[in-house]
Structure formats: C-alpha cells, structure tokens
Amino acid sequence: MTMRLLIALTLAMLCVSVPAHAAVEGGVSGVEVGESTITVTGTASGPAELYALDTWQDTHSGEEPVATVGAGEFRVEVPRMDGDQDRLYDKFLAVGAGGPLGEVHYADKLSFAAASQTPYPELPGKKGLQVQMTDDAEEIGVQHAGINLALDSVMMAGPGAPGNTIEFVSQGNTYYFDRGAVAGLDAQVKPLSDNGVLVNLIVLVYNSGAANSAARKLIHPDAELGKGTVYAFNTKTAEGEAYFTAAMEFFAQRYSQADERYGRAWGWIVGNEIDAQQFWYNMGPQDRDVFLEQYTKAMRLTSQAVRKADANARVYTSLTHFWTGAANDDPKYTYKGRDVVDGLNALTKRQGDFAWNIAYHPYPENLFNPAFWNDKTATDSFDTMRITFKNIELLPRYLAQEHLTYGGERRRVILSEQGLNSQDYSAKELELQAAAYAYAYYKVAFADGIDSFILHRHVDHKQEGGLRLGLWTWDEEHSAPSNAGERKPVHEVFAAIDTERSLEVTEFAKKIIGISDWKDVIPGFDPAALAVREPPATVGTQLDAKPVAERVISGFESDTGGWRPSDNAAAVERVAVDGGHALRVRFDRDLPGWSQYAKSYKGADVLFGQPLDASRTTQLSVSIRVPESADDGFEPGNVFTAKIRAYGRDGAVAEGVGAIDPALGWNRLTLDLSRWAPRAAISRVKVWVRGSVGSDWAGSYEIDRLSLAAVALPGKDRRNAEVTAATGERGRIGSTVAFTVTNRDVLPMAGKVRLTTCDGVAVDPASLGVTGLRTGQSRSFDTTLTAYGPANQDYPVVCASYLGHDQRVTFRLPPEAAYVPPAPDAFANQELADGFDQAGDYQVHRVEPENKELPQVTYAGGALSAAHPTAGWFGLMSSGVSPRNPAFSTAITIKKFQGDSTDMDTVYTGLVKDGKTDVAAFYVNTQKFAGFEVRGAQVPGGLAVFGVKQGVSIPDGGRFALSLVGQRAAMYADTGSGWELVTAATLEHLPALSDPEVRAGYSYGFGVRGDAGSSALVLDAVEGRSIS
Structure with missing residues (x-):
C-alpha cells in the first residue's frame, strides 16, 4: 500500500x-x-x-x-x-x-406552521381505486384514489418551449416543468378532489427517453437502466437531491393550495414496492441496509417538502405482499418485507424519526388466482411468508408493537395497490373475481388500523402479463392497451358494496367462497354498518321541453360564469354562437389517452358561491350542442348522451340523462327535481357528454343557458327512452338478441316499443311491452333473430319506435375471434430435431434480470438433465439454428419434472438470442400455469408476460409448443391425445423477426428453471419448424 x-x-x-x-x-x-x-x-x-x-x-x-x-x-x-x-x-x-x-x-x-393547516379528511368509507376514468370513478362512488405521478414525464432537465414551461424556484435555483404534462395530471387530480375523493399520489420515475426529461437527473446513479420498470430516486448526488426536492416542493405546493385550483392531494407514496427493488425501485445490487439508507433519504425529503406546504398530509413507503419471504432469493435485489419495516424503523429512530406510513399491496399469493382464502403462505403469525387479504389484519397488529410506533401512535396503513384477477372473460371467472372483491372489501371494511382499500386496476390492461384485474374489460378493437370495453360483474359489486344494496349484490359470492354467512369469516361484521354512501337519485329528464318563466343561472354573455373544466376535459372558453355566447368545453389537448376516448364522459361544472334554492323552481334546464361532424370517422352506431348532475348538501346528488342529437343543433335537457328533497341548496352543477362507441374523440361541445323554472312544458316530438341491443353471436339466424329499454323521462312508460326492419335485420317478437316502467328503471327482453342482411355486417341496425319517436339501434356484437396460429404439425419445414442422444451444441445463458445460477446440464440415455446441488437455477439454451421464416413453431418434450420443487420447476420453448433476449412459451409445473414471455432491451423493464392461463397440467412425458405468426402466439400441449390449444395472445414488444438479419440473431431454443437439490428436470426432445 x-x-x-x-x-x-x-x-x-x-x-x-x-x-x-x-x-x-x-x-x-x-x-x-x-x-x-x-x-x-x-x-x-x-x-x-x-x-x-x-x-x-x-x-x-x-x-x-x-x-x-x-x-x-x-x-x-x-x-x-x-x-x-x-x-x-x-x-x-x-x-x-x-x-x-x-x-x-x-x-x-x-415547529413551524405549514402553508396549509387543513385537517386530514375523515371519510365514511374505505373504498378506493387506482383511477383511470374520473367520470366512472364518480359514478361508482370512489372515496380514495391512487394516481401515478411519474416525475420523468412532468419535470424537465432544462428550459422547455416558450409557453409550455412552468418555472419553479427551489433552494434558490430555477427548475422547469412541462406545462402540458402537468395540466394532464391536474385533469386527473382535480375532478377527484372536487368530489371529495382523497387522492394519493404514487411518486415514481421511469427511464424516459424524451430529450428534455429530467429522468437522468432523478434516477439513482447505481440503478441498472433496462433491468427495472421503475427506478430509485437519486439522493446520492447534489444534483439528484436538488431536482428531487424541487419536484416534491412543486407538487406539494400545487396540490395543497387553499383554493384547490389544481386539485388536492393528501397522500404521497414514495416509489413502488421497494422490497422488490430489482423490478419496482431499481437501485442496482445493494445490501439491504445500504438500500434503506438511500431510500429513506427520498422518503424523508418528501416528508419535509410536503410538511412545508401541508401540515396534515401523509407520506408512505410501498411494499409487496411478501413478509418473511422475498420476491426472489437474491438478497441484494429483493428483501423481506418485515425486514424492511424493521430496518426503516430502526434507521429513522436513530437518525431522527418522522411520520412515515405504509402503503401495502396484499395481492393473493398467486396473482392470477383471486381465491385468496385458499392461500397457503399467508398464516396468522408474525413469521408468515406473505401478508395477503387472507391475513391482512396481521399487519396493523404487527405495527401496534410499541417499538414500531411514531409518537406513541401506530403508523397508518393504506392498501394502495392490489387486484383480483379474472383469468379470462368466462362467466365463471368473472364471478370468481367479483366474489373475491366482495370478500376482500368486507375484510378491510371491518379491519382496525387500515384506512383505505385502493383497488388495482380500473380497466384491464393488455400488457399486464396476462392479468385481468380491472372493473372493465379492455377494448379489444382499440389499439390502446387499456381503453374501457365492457363493465365486468365486479363493477356492479364495487359500485353498490358501500350502499344499502351491499348484501344484495354480494349474496352470490357466499356460495363461491363456501360460506353461509359473512359473519362466519369477517370478524366484527355488521350489516348495519355497510351503507356509508347514498347513490345518486335518478330524476326524470325531458328532451326539448319549454321552461316557463325561467331564471337564467348561466348565460355566458359576459364571462364564463365560474364554470371549470372537469372530468376528461382540458379547458372551457366563452365563444360567440348564434348572435350570443356559449361555453365551449374542450378535450383536444393535455389529457391522457382515455380522456379522448368517446365512451368517457367529458365534463364541465360550476360551483356556486351561494347555493341555489330550487324548492319552487324545480325544473333545471341546460342546452347542449355537439358539432354535427363530431362523430365523423367514428364506428357506426354512435349515440351521444348527456348526463346532468346537481349536488346538494351532505353528498346528495341528483342526475338526469338524455340523448344528444347533433343534427338538431341545440338540445335542451330539463331535469325534474320536484321529488328530490335536497334541491333547496344546490351547491354545484355538472354537465357531462360522451359517445357510445370505442372511437377516439378529441374535440369539444358547447353548453348554454343553465336555468331554473317552476314549470317545463313537454316537447312534442321527443321521448326520453333509451333502447340498446346486444347479441352473443354474429348474425346467426335463430340466435338471441337481447334488448334493454330504460325510461329516462319524467312520466312512466305505457304501451309498447315497436321494432321494425330498416337495415335488413328482423327479430321476433317485434314489440316490447314497457307499460309501468318508471323513471330510471330498465326492462330486458330476449328476441330471436329472424333475418340478417345489414348493409354493414359488423354493425347491424333495427329501428325502435315509441310514441311516434323513432331511433336507430345498433346491435353490440361480440368481437371477431382473434386469429390463432396452428399447431406444430402445420409448419412443414423441420429445421431442428434433437432427441438428446448425445451432448448438444447448445450455448447456455444466464438469465437476466433473475440472475440465478446456471444449471448443471448432463446428457444420458437420450435425455437432457438439468439440476444444481446448492442453488436455485435458471438457464436459457440456444441451438444456433435460426428459423428460415418468421412464422415458426417450436416444441419441447418433458421426460420428468423436478416434482419436489417449491419454486418454479419451469420449462420454456421458443427463440433465444441470449440471457436477456427471447420469445418463448412457458409452463410452471409447481403453480400449474402457462403463458408467453418476451425479453429484450425493447421491452419496458426487460420482460413482458402475456396470455397467462391457470389450471394447466402437463404430466411427465408430455410436451408443449409455441406457434408464432406475426404478433399472434399460440401455445399447444400434448398430454397423450394430440395437440390441444392451451392459450393464445397478441405479443407486444416483439423484435422485427420479419427482417432476416434480425431473425438470424435468434435461434430455436429452450429454458429450464428449478430448485436446488439432487432432483433433476429432464427433457426428452426439442423440435423447431417454420412455415415453409
């Protein structure tokens, strides 16, 4: 030295x-x-x-x-x-x-006073959602929300374009924020907080490739770019601390202003699932104590920045469902949840304690199986491997220990991200998902020490590893990965579970769970305590009625009258129309993609300085005009609908709905509030408009002449009755077409709705009895398809007539079945066939990001054996033989699984480039599920999983195959009676396999993964075929 x-x-x-x-x-x-x-x-x-x-x-x-x-x-x-x-x-x-x-x-x-001293809200319920569509969140009564705050997308490395930059001074230095991106975040936060929703922001940083993103300044210098999905915050350098502190000060101040101009946030979750940092808060390989030292700096900076602005907001760390277990067995990448809690507590106690809390994610032990009540690794012990919904009460009990408290009080717990999967869209799986939500909600509702249950997700996501966790299906025909398709059964359960209908909508679940009474499995269950929210009152709405002696509340002749953009809207502006003025609601910029999706309500609202008294003037009217060209380019069959909401005291809401016909110009909607008691003090009015089809709508509409009147004379030509139709088949004569008639008008319906042929489509019966159908009520009818010759085979139309008013009703058809690549035998060109009779010329790759030991591979008796005596192992093996054609199939035969594995016992087959790059089908023998994976630098986080199927069983001696044509993949299994389809999916992030040079970098291959020990995973044969 x-x-x-x-x-x-x-x-x-x-x-x-x-x-x-x-x-x-x-x-x-x-x-x-x-x-x-x-x-x-x-x-x-x-x-x-x-x-x-x-x-x-x-x-x-x-x-x-x-x-x-x-x-x-x-x-x-x-x-x-x-x-x-x-x-x-x-x-x-x-x-x-x-x-x-x-x-x-x-x-x-x-000891200093924060800018805001507003007390933390006390809400009546715990129901929450990671919200996508704020309009739907309002309709289903969300009380707690989780919203991602991705700093890389809103904070800039330096000055941006003039007019699109917000400057902010922190610690004497100027920092820059993207005005449009910040406005998009405001558009998510403000409509929620305006409705009294408690908003929690999940503070994250991704590896943004945008030229002026602050990502590289915010990401920890030890992070391994490309190996994680979310990255650690840079608290290791002066520049990183400065940027992160500025970001937290900016948003803490923005979302705690007294006037709530931009919205109000109360919770700040720092990072995501830090105990699985390799994937969700990547800081590179770190000893746990080193990691916690760095992470705590970010959490403390957040707490301090927030406390300057807001005396009563809360700051949280984020954990997976692992407790004494970990997401994998590498102690430098993943940690035990209990050790993280204990470590944070010890560290902050030594270095200066502060009020950090826990945002927990108690997913079921198998994310694909929502039946958490069967979890084996969730026990009633502080030494449990996992804390899931099954034993969630354990977490607040653990935190109640005196040495873990802060200021003598137990640290707060919210459940900020957890979902319950529907494996597919079959009735059985959808009901299981809904039943699991009901059980989980009731457990949390009556659990002491848990403040909220924020469900993940709002809408199923096509790229979430095969999971379908949402309240809505995704729109299969839209290119966006998570635009809303149809409501799932869990949507109705979610909407009503905290109302008087709670027991009604969850009755079905008891049989699925295997109980006769909720009290048998929910400690402290009290039916009388379930209804904590009053749903909106549906009131009758007339179309084009004539108010008599009306009092105009908003006319827009001099200004915007205090109206504001609300759900899925970016701006409102006063515009000249028809010799006067109106309010234009715009949703053509600075919004997330789903806000510019036609099915989402786009809104504006007005908050009155003094509540309106409609005690005697009970007719609330507003005029709405949608441009006649608004749905040009939409799918056929679109219908525009408006919903008007009036807000009274104590959360009371009245709402009315009516169709908007752009061809008529101005449409006048009049709500009858005469039977709604809270009309004496209307504090706010909101107007929503949406379309009915899955097209994009980035545009505007106009509002005029909000008024109150004592009387409204009915219009002569329009009745407010809604008729919809759906069928489970695509044009088969004799199939069932279901019609639903809903009365939106003031008076009960009487007589029949007549169905006539106007597009070559006929049904029987052709009349639907609707007598006695009251305001807000619906009635369903099954008819039989008797003729099918529509002009557009995908959008058949019948005409419905009620009291002289005609409307065209477009059937909702099931999506066309997606293409499924054929079984391996259809691929004629055999390019690889190896029975492992001798040592093969395979290159064995260590797989990233898992980084497990490589298996010890031997060849004997016409078989390949893989094992490792002391460590869990994982290897991908490439043959060096590339497919001649981008349409290919590759198969693997398993002679014997490990059998005694408790981890993976997994086999892969597909194309392999190296340990970081593959396209493969896989089968996990321990958990009995299968699916597809794509690895590579082109994949966010390095790995994406698709088409996961539970309940798959491939025995020793069985085989399975991957067939890939374009982006469509199919997995087949042969358990003794020939190839049978297991699952199919569209794969995202694929390499350009149609390019021969790219394809030459990949070769037929397979992968094996298992536990330490003497038992081997034994393969019998591998085969690769291309289509020609």
Whole structure:
C-alpha cells in the first residue's frame, strides 16, 4: 500500500459518518426546526464542532462548522436559512477531536406552521381505486384514489418551449416543468378532489427517453437502466437531491393550495414496492441496509417538502405482499418485507424519526388466482411468508408493537395497490373475481388500523402479463392497451358494496367462497354498518321541453360564469354562437389517452358561491350542442348522451340523462327535481357528454343557458327512452338478441316499443311491452333473430319506435375471434430435431434480470438433465439454428419434472438470442400455469408476460409448443391425445423477426428453471419448424 493511499484511507475514515451499528458516545440527539431557527441538542465528551450537511453528503470534509460546543449537554440555535438554502433538509453531525460523535441526525420536530393547516379528511368509507376514468370513478362512488405521478414525464432537465414551461424556484435555483404534462395530471387530480375523493399520489420515475426529461437527473446513479420498470430516486448526488426536492416542493405546493385550483392531494407514496427493488425501485445490487439508507433519504425529503406546504398530509413507503419471504432469493435485489419495516424503523429512530406510513399491496399469493382464502403462505403469525387479504389484519397488529410506533401512535396503513384477477372473460371467472372483491372489501371494511382499500386496476390492461384485474374489460378493437370495453360483474359489486344494496349484490359470492354467512369469516361484521354512501337519485329528464318563466343561472354573455373544466376535459372558453355566447368545453389537448376516448364522459361544472334554492323552481334546464361532424370517422352506431348532475348538501346528488342529437343543433335537457328533497341548496352543477362507441374523440361541445323554472312544458316530438341491443353471436339466424329499454323521462312508460326492419335485420317478437316502467328503471327482453342482411355486417341496425319517436339501434356484437396460429404439425419445414442422444451444441445463458445460477446440464440415455446441488437455477439454451421464416413453431418434450420443487420447476420453448433476449412459451409445473414471455432491451423493464392461463397440467412425458405468426402466439400441449390449444395472445414488444438479419440473431431454443437439490428436470426432445 502506498503512503498516499494510506493517508487517503485514514482521512476518509475520519470524515465519514459512523456506521449505523457502531456505538460512539454522544452526538446529536434532537433537531427542532422552527420558523427561522433550528435548535440542535445533544451531548459531547469534549469540545466538538457541529456540521450541517446536505442529505446526499456522506462526509463533512471540506465543510465549515455551523457552531462549536463544549463538553457535556449542548443546545445550539442556528439560522434556518443559509442564504437561499433551507436547512430543514439538512442533517447535523457533531465531530470531536477523535472523529464523528454518534450518527447524523435529521429534523425530528417541526415547529413551524405549514402553508396549509387543513385537517386530514375523515371519510365514511374505505373504498378506493387506482383511477383511470374520473367520470366512472364518480359514478361508482370512489372515496380514495391512487394516481401515478411519474416525475420523468412532468419535470424537465432544462428550459422547455416558450409557453409550455412552468418555472419553479427551489433552494434558490430555477427548475422547469412541462406545462402540458402537468395540466394532464391536474385533469386527473382535480375532478377527484372536487368530489371529495382523497387522492394519493404514487411518486415514481421511469427511464424516459424524451430529450428534455429530467429522468437522468432523478434516477439513482447505481440503478441498472433496462433491468427495472421503475427506478430509485437519486439522493446520492447534489444534483439528484436538488431536482428531487424541487419536484416534491412543486407538487406539494400545487396540490395543497387553499383554493384547490389544481386539485388536492393528501397522500404521497414514495416509489413502488421497494422490497422488490430489482423490478419496482431499481437501485442496482445493494445490501439491504445500504438500500434503506438511500431510500429513506427520498422518503424523508418528501416528508419535509410536503410538511412545508401541508401540515396534515401523509407520506408512505410501498411494499409487496411478501413478509418473511422475498420476491426472489437474491438478497441484494429483493428483501423481506418485515425486514424492511424493521430496518426503516430502526434507521429513522436513530437518525431522527418522522411520520412515515405504509402503503401495502396484499395481492393473493398467486396473482392470477383471486381465491385468496385458499392461500397457503399467508398464516396468522408474525413469521408468515406473505401478508395477503387472507391475513391482512396481521399487519396493523404487527405495527401496534410499541417499538414500531411514531409518537406513541401506530403508523397508518393504506392498501394502495392490489387486484383480483379474472383469468379470462368466462362467466365463471368473472364471478370468481367479483366474489373475491366482495370478500376482500368486507375484510378491510371491518379491519382496525387500515384506512383505505385502493383497488388495482380500473380497466384491464393488455400488457399486464396476462392479468385481468380491472372493473372493465379492455377494448379489444382499440389499439390502446387499456381503453374501457365492457363493465365486468365486479363493477356492479364495487359500485353498490358501500350502499344499502351491499348484501344484495354480494349474496352470490357466499356460495363461491363456501360460506353461509359473512359473519362466519369477517370478524366484527355488521350489516348495519355497510351503507356509508347514498347513490345518486335518478330524476326524470325531458328532451326539448319549454321552461316557463325561467331564471337564467348561466348565460355566458359576459364571462364564463365560474364554470371549470372537469372530468376528461382540458379547458372551457366563452365563444360567440348564434348572435350570443356559449361555453365551449374542450378535450383536444393535455389529457391522457382515455380522456379522448368517446365512451368517457367529458365534463364541465360550476360551483356556486351561494347555493341555489330550487324548492319552487324545480325544473333545471341546460342546452347542449355537439358539432354535427363530431362523430365523423367514428364506428357506426354512435349515440351521444348527456348526463346532468346537481349536488346538494351532505353528498346528495341528483342526475338526469338524455340523448344528444347533433343534427338538431341545440338540445335542451330539463331535469325534474320536484321529488328530490335536497334541491333547496344546490351547491354545484355538472354537465357531462360522451359517445357510445370505442372511437377516439378529441374535440369539444358547447353548453348554454343553465336555468331554473317552476314549470317545463313537454316537447312534442321527443321521448326520453333509451333502447340498446346486444347479441352473443354474429348474425346467426335463430340466435338471441337481447334488448334493454330504460325510461329516462319524467312520466312512466305505457304501451309498447315497436321494432321494425330498416337495415335488413328482423327479430321476433317485434314489440316490447314497457307499460309501468318508471323513471330510471330498465326492462330486458330476449328476441330471436329472424333475418340478417345489414348493409354493414359488423354493425347491424333495427329501428325502435315509441310514441311516434323513432331511433336507430345498433346491435353490440361480440368481437371477431382473434386469429390463432396452428399447431406444430402445420409448419412443414423441420429445421431442428434433437432427441438428446448425445451432448448438444447448445450455448447456455444466464438469465437476466433473475440472475440465478446456471444449471448443471448432463446428457444420458437420450435425455437432457438439468439440476444444481446448492442453488436455485435458471438457464436459457440456444441451438444456433435460426428459423428460415418468421412464422415458426417450436416444441419441447418433458421426460420428468423436478416434482419436489417449491419454486418454479419451469420449462420454456421458443427463440433465444441470449440471457436477456427471447420469445418463448412457458409452463410452471409447481403453480400449474402457462403463458408467453418476451425479453429484450425493447421491452419496458426487460420482460413482458402475456396470455397467462391457470389450471394447466402437463404430466411427465408430455410436451408443449409455441406457434408464432406475426404478433399472434399460440401455445399447444400434448398430454397423450394430440395437440390441444392451451392459450393464445397478441405479443407486444416483439423484435422485427420479419427482417432476416434480425431473425438470424435468434435461434430455436429452450429454458429450464428449478430448485436446488439432487432432483433433476429432464427433457426428452426439442423440435423447431417454420412455415415453409
């Protein structure tokens, strides 16, 4: 060792903070931050210097002390501000003659007044959702919401385009935010908080490729780009801390303003599932204590920035469902949830405790199987492997231990992301999903110490690894991965479970779960406590009625009258129309994609300074005009619909619905509030408009003349009756066509709705009896298709007539069956056939990001055996033989699975390039499920999974195959009676296999994965075929 190196090491040892495990006498024991001063207390064994260090700093070397102290107890006051720098974020360190005394200590008492002192909301229920469509969230009564705040998409590395940049000063420096992206976030937050929803923001950073994104400044320098989906925040460098602090200050201030101009947020979740950091908060390989030291800095900075703005907001860490288990067995990438909680607690207790809380994700042990009540690894013990819905009450019980409390109070718990899967869209699977939600909701509703249950997802996502966790199906015919298709049964359960209908909508679930009474499985279950929310009152709505002696509330002749953009809308503006003025509602910019989807309501609302008294003027009217060309380019059969909502006291809402005909110009809707008691104090009115088909709609509509009147005379030509039709088959004569008639009008319906042939389509019976159907009620009818010759085979139409009013009704058809590639025998060109009679010329690749040991591979007796005596193992094997054609099939025969594996016992077959890159089908023998995977640099996070199918069983001696044509993949299995289809899916993020040069980089291959031990996974044969 050179003398220079020795000196450097000695200086480093003197300058760094004492390691967490060391015991050094004295040091800083408390830091109180006031309005203008910071008071630091502690003890010293002799004269010492006190240093104020930035959060990122690891040494006091080169810094000037802020004070000196003598031996014994000390109490020092220092100015809070150091120029433009707020020392709120600093940590303090006492250094004596022999080096640092104790550890660094951050602020643990905040005595200054935050800008907002508004109390944390106390909501009546726990029902929540990671919200996509804010309009639907309002309709189904969401009370708690989770919204992603991806800092890489909103924060810029430097100044942006003029007019699209928000400047913000933090710690004396200017930072820049993308105005359009921030407005898009506002459009998600504000409609929710305006409805009293408690919004939690999930603060994340992705590896954005945008030219001016601040991603590279915000991402931790040790993160492995491309190996994770979400990355750790940079609290290791001065620049990273500065950018992150500025971001948190900006949004904390924005979403806590007194006027709630941009919306209101109350919860701040820092990162995602940090115990599985390799995937969801990637910081590269780190010992747990090192990881927690870095992560806690981000959580503390968030807490401090939020506390400056808001006295009562809450900050959370985020954990998976693993407790004494971990997402994988690499201790540098994933950690046990309990160890993370204990480690955070110990660290913050030593360095200055603060109010961090837990956002937990109690998914079932098998994310694809929603029947959590059968979980084997969730037990009633603090040593349980997982905490799922089955044993969720364990978490608050664990946190109630005195040494884990903060200020004598148990840390708060929210369930911020967890979903219940429907394996497919069959009635059985959809009912199982709905039953599981009902059970989970009731468990959480009556569980002490849990504040909310925020369901994931709102809409199924085509690229979520084969999971279907949403309240809605995805729209199969739209290119977007998660535009809403149809409501699933769980949607109705979710909507009604916190109302008087709760037991009614969950009755079906008891048989599925295997119980006779909810009290048998829900401690403290109380039916009388279920109804915490009153659903909106549906009121009759007349079309084109004539108000008499109306009082105009909003006419827009001088200004916008206080109207604001609301759900799925970007702006409102006063425009000249027809010799006067109206309000234009715009949704053509600065919005998420689903907001510009025709099926989503687009809205504007007005909040009255003084509530409107409609006690005697009970007819609430508004005029709406949708441009006649608005649905040009839409799918056929679109119908525009408006919904008007009036808000009274204590959350009471009345709503009316009516069709909008663009060809008529202005459509006048009049709500009859005469039977709605809260009409004496209307605080707000909202107008919504949407289409009915799955097309994009980025445009506008207009509102005019909101008024109250005592009387509204009925229009002569239009009746407000809605007729819809759907069929499960595509034009087969004799098939069932289901019609639903809904009365939206004021008076009960009488007589019949007549169905006539106007597009070559006929049904029997051709009349539907609707007598007695009251406002808001629906009646369903099954008819038989007797003729089918529509002009457009995909959009058949019948005409419906009621009291002289005709409307064209377009059938809702099931989507056409997607193409399924054929079984392997259809691929004529055999290019690889190996029975493992001798050692093969295969290259074995270590698989990333899993990074398990490579298997020990042997060849004997016409078989390939893979095992490892001491470690879990995973290898991909490439043959060197590439398919001649991009349409190919590859098959693998399994002679014997490990059998005693508790982890994976998994086989793959497909194309392999290297350990990071493949296209394959897989079968997991331990969990009995199968699916497809795509690995590669082109895949966000490096790995995507599709088409997962549960309940698959391939025995020893069986085989399975992947067939790929274009983006469509099919998996077949042969268990002794020939090839049978297992699952099929559209694969995203595929390499350009149609390019011969790209395809040449891939070869037929397979993969094997298993547990440590002497048992081997044995393969019998591999085959590769192309279509020609």
